[in-house]
Amino acid sequence: EDKVVQSPLSLVVHEGDTVTLNCSYEVTNFRSLLWYKQEKKAPTFLFMLTSSGIEKKSGRLSSILDKKELFSILNITATQTGDSAVYLCAVGLYNFNKFYFGSGTKLNVKP
């Protein structure tokens, strides 16, 4: 059975801390892994990862994929209160109509 698991489910940190969010998956015909940030309504796209070992970086956020161990991490350095959100991981399959979201990690950054 295909599945995507995120950990931790929730996390409370203080401004300036560095956090690492995890996403592991077990799927057949893996195509891509996506990270989203969801604050209110629709998720905001962060990264798409398709190749192992290539880090993607955007400001204080970075992510990398390990296709051998079947996981990805999302790093946020020097966290700010505006980083508080639910971070979602999604895995797409080569059957274009199938993809799976994890349950998300709720990050709370305190001043």
Place this chain on the structure above:
Amino acid sequence: ETGVTQTPRHLVMGMTNKKSLKCEQHLGHNAMYWYKQSAKKPLELMFVYNFKEQTENNSVPSRFSPECPNSSHLFLHLHTLQPEDSALYLCASSQDLGSSEYFGPGTRLTVT
């Protein structure tokens, strides 16, 4: 007119037809996106454009062909679609990649 607009709002097409979906944003954003939302499923990212250049293609079948002539307009050209391609196709834009996205109302596509 402000925000993100999409036309047509509804489209029924046969498997041999060729049609195009249009998206226009009046927000001065640099990034635009196509998403697919099938019934009772979350959004699936299809394509990402940043400053008119395609930065991400989520291995979408070639029967879907995007075009971004400028930062305000995004098209999705459709040909020889399958019935399972019937879905809501949403366009979004954001100031930059990673910024909050603003969604259009979507085009409800039915492939017969």
